[in-house]
Amino acid sequence: MVSRLPSRPLTRQLVAWFDNAAGVAADDPRRIDWLRVVPFVGLHLACIAVWWVGVSGAAIATALALYLLRMFAVTAFYHRYFSHRAFKTSRAVQLVFAVLGAAAVQRGPLWWAAHHRHHHAHADRQTDAHSPRHHGFVWSHVGWFLARASFATKIALVPDLASYPELRWLDRFDAAVPAVLAASLYAAGAALERFAPSLGTDGLQLLVWGFAISTVALWHATFAVNSLAHTIGRRPFATRDGSRNNLGLALLTLGEGWHNNHHRYPSAARQGFRWWEVDLTYYTLRLLALTGLVWDLRPVPAAVRSGAGR
Numbered sequence: 001m002v003s004r005l006p007s008r009p010l011t012r013q014l015v016a017w018f019d020n021a022a023g024v025a026a027d028d029p030r031r032i033d034w035l036r037v038v039p040f041v042g043l044h045l046a047c048i049a050v051w052w053v054g055v056s057g058a059a060i061a062t063a064l065a066l067y068l069l070r071m072f073a074v075t076a077f078y079h080r081y082f083s084h085r086a087f088k089t090s091r092a093v094q095l096v097f098a099v100l101g102a103a104a105v106q107r108g109p110l111w112w113a114a115h116h117r118h119h120h121a122h123a124d125r126q127t128d129a130h131s132p133r134h135h136g137f138v139w140s141h142v143g144w145f146l147a148r149a150s151f152a153t154k155i156a157l158v159p160d161l162a163s164y165p166e167l168r169w170l171d172r173f174d175a176a177v178p179a180v181l182a183a184s185l186y187a188a189g190a191a192l193e194r195f196a197p198s199l200g201t202d203g204l205q206l207l208v209w210g211f212a213i214s215t216v217a218l219w220h221a222t223f224a225v226n227s228l229a230h231t232i233g234r235r236p237f238a239t240r241d242g243s244r245n246n247l248g249l250a251l252l253t254l255g256e257g258w259h260n261n262h263h264r265y266p267s268a269a270r271q272g273f274r275w276w277e278v279d280l281t282y283y284t285l286r287l288l289a290l291t292g293l294v295w296d297l298r299p300v301p302a303a304v305r306s307g308a309g310r
Helices: 009-015 038-053 057-083 091-102 109-121 137-146 165-172 176-195 203-230 247-252 259-264 280-291 302-306
Strands: none
Touching (some): 057 109, 057 176, 057 203, 176 203, 203 247
8 A cells, every 4th residue: 555645734844854755845945944944953952951961071972972973974975985986885884884874864875965966066056056156155054954945865866876775765764863873872871870870971961962962063064065165275176166175174074175176086085185185084994995894995096186187
């Protein structure tokens, strides 16, 4: 039996919090879907709860570890693997990092890859959903992510990924993994409060630091690649877009700040082309390659690195 989605737009918007197939069609590309983004706004507001839950070493360590782990999943797999096929891996490892990427609360792997492929095809043109040149800095940073027109996954752009039912499930129910992560953090904090009280943490504290604060920091560091990395920094390569290299952003995003390099040659597994361009994601991929978990990391051709033919 084929399930029928609720017909009323309000009901569909509420269901869409959990099932992307229930989304309401876009009628204006710049219309913010305020009801659907209540969880996004709510997570920002939840950070204020730090004044009530306090702080501990365990909470800070958890927030930092989850930031780094999820940032790596986004940069290495959502971006370099799913979007650009910059290296190869097994189906099992692909799924593990797709789940970790989904935990970053940046929607599903198909949505992320499809949107990013569209960005490269239309970079800094009017049709680029988050071009600061055409749509303004604030819109390029966060507005596009909240717009009704941006919620749907452009399946036609990711036929290679859509052939995996597990990836399609993660994409449709992209709130499932974050919900499990939030519940697990609360449970872990409650267990630590009972069995290791010397750590000075509890369920609410670990939830606020490990989920709310860590996720919001992760969001804005990632979004800054769309906004800051297209407005502030150096342009060693004369690409057709406004992409720039930004050291500070590269450190925050484990290598994504070398954005002009990336637009110069998107299919490389490495974005820091020169030895001094720190790319922690690439270094970690090299370590994973030594274990056999990933392989065939695409290099940067010498002609690309030298700027020939730009």
